[in-house]
Amino acid sequence: MSQYKTPLRYPGGKQRLWQFIHEILTANDLVAADYVEPFAGGAGVAMELLLRGRVRRVHLNDSCxxxxxxxxxxxxxxxxxxxxxxxxxxxxxxxxxxxxxxxxxxxxxxxxxxxxxxxxxxxxxxxxxxxxxxxxxxxxxxxxxxxxxxxxxxxxxxxxxxxxxxxxxxxxWDAERFITQYVPRLPEKTLVYCDPPYFRKADRLYPNHYKPEDHQRIAEIIQGNIEHHWIVSYDSCIEIQAFYEGRTSFEYLLQYNAAKAYKGAELFIFSDQTRVPSRSSLRTIDTALVASGF
Ligand SMILES: C[S@@+](CC[C@H](N)C(=O)[O-])C[C@H]1O[C@@H](n2cnc3c(N)ncnc32)[C@H](O)[C@@H]1O
Known part of the structure; x- marks a missing residue:
């Protein structure tokens, strides 16, 4: 078994990215802050950060x-x-x-x-x-x-x-309600990491998923309502890039392992006030992803 801390194996689980999220916490003076996942699933990153003492409290939500x-x-x-x-x-x-x-x-x-x-x-x-x-x-x-x-x-x-x-x-709760009613009550030092269902093929992976118009609406809600630092991750595609046009983002290649291993590009998008770690550290994470075998 892997060394990860969540008991769930989640399709699209992000636990292997916890070090990258930790770099973002550090770059934005958010170490030991509150940490939020409105689309928690297996909450892989949340569990790594909490159990490794990198955040003080986690707030999870999932409509399933x-x-x-x-x-x-x-x-x-x-x-x-x-x-x-x-x-x-x-x-x-x-x-x-x-x-x-x-x-x-x-x-x-x-x-x-x-x-x-x-x-x-x-x-x-x-x-x-x-x-x-x-x-x-x-x-x-x-x-x-x-x-x-x-x-x-x-x-x-x-x-x-x-x-x-x-x-x-x-x-x-539904993520929309969670973002508009729960997140605003959290302390200023909080990072919100949104990992919505994938844009493509999500109906095969999760009982609860979104239609294209739902992805667009949640993009508007995230960008229009969250005043804390936030990050969004997605399977990379032009529709999602368009919904978050003008935001800082980057793309990396990784290997998924849902049903059979295949390569895909994942997109990370950042709120305007969030400082993004340097390119060199992003490359380190890419290498770690490949090494982990996903
Ligand atoms: C990509 S998965 C999250 C995976 C998670 N980051 C992990 O590492 O395990 C997306 C999650 O969003 C949930 N979800 C789908 N629609 C939702 C909605 N409208 N509101 C809240 N959660 C929703 C699904 O049940 C699923 O668990």
Whole structure:
């Protein structure tokens, strides 16, 4: 398993970029500040920064009820969650049961839904919740469904995060409401990192995604409402570049690993008052990305 701190494997997860975000915090005198993810998902960067002592508090939000149920259950019932991880049967019958809970997520019990989300995230290919199980239903693939379910390591991650419960705030709002109603109440020293669903092919990756007009609207809301330092990341495409025209941005190449590895360009966009680390440090991060094998 990787050395990262989030228990989730998230399609498009950004944990490998935590050092870059830390450079931005440093360049903008925001070390030990508050840190926000309106589209938290696996909250990979947030967990790295918090558990490594680089920010003092994290504010997470995700409109997906399964993602929220996961974080809520982990933070509020960590012992029960760890017991469930330790006892979970890794077989197709249980996988189908967890899939059923996730399918009926609107009416599901919150703990059961949080665990189902986690189970599917760890047992499905690339962590895609609506995707297929690793190894296939007949479990004849090279990798089986337990390939990413290292129980002791996952329990350690859950315990480490739960120990910081008082520094982790979590909401289940639409990002628009979160940005306009929650973020303005945060201290001046705050960094907001928005990682919306990808512009292309997001319907394959997440239960909750955006249409092109939603991407445009959230771009207007981010640029028109957030007075703190902010960063946005996206799969690079001309539509997104147009929505953020005039802002500082840069693009880098990286390897994704959703379903099968392929290369794509990722776009980072910065608010006007945010100082961006020098080109040389950006190159260092590119190299680290390639070295991590994604
Ligand atoms: C690209 S993923 C975030 C990945 C995250 N940065 C990580 O490292 O794990 C986008 C997330 O946005 C969430 N999302 C989609 N539409 C949303 C909305 N309207 N409001 C809030 N969250 C939303 C999805 O559920 C998904 O978890």
């Amino acid at each position: 009820v399964g993602v929220y149920a996961f974080w809520h259950s982990l933070l509020n019932e960590p012992e029960r969650f760890c017991r469930a991880v330790s006892r979970a049967s890794l077989n197709i019958e249980t996988w189908r049961h967890q899939q059923e809970i996730f399918r009926n997520r609107v009416s599901a019990d919150r703990f059961d839904l949080g665990f189902a989300m986690f189970y599917l995230n760890r047992c499905n290919r690339s962590g895609i919740l609506n995707g297929g199980v690793i190894g296939g239903l007949d479990q004849t693939g090279e990798w089986k469904m337990d390939a990413r379910f290292a129980r002791n390591e996952l329990i350690s991650r859950i315990e480490a995060i739960a120990a910081r419960k008082s520094d982790i705030k979590i909401r289940n």
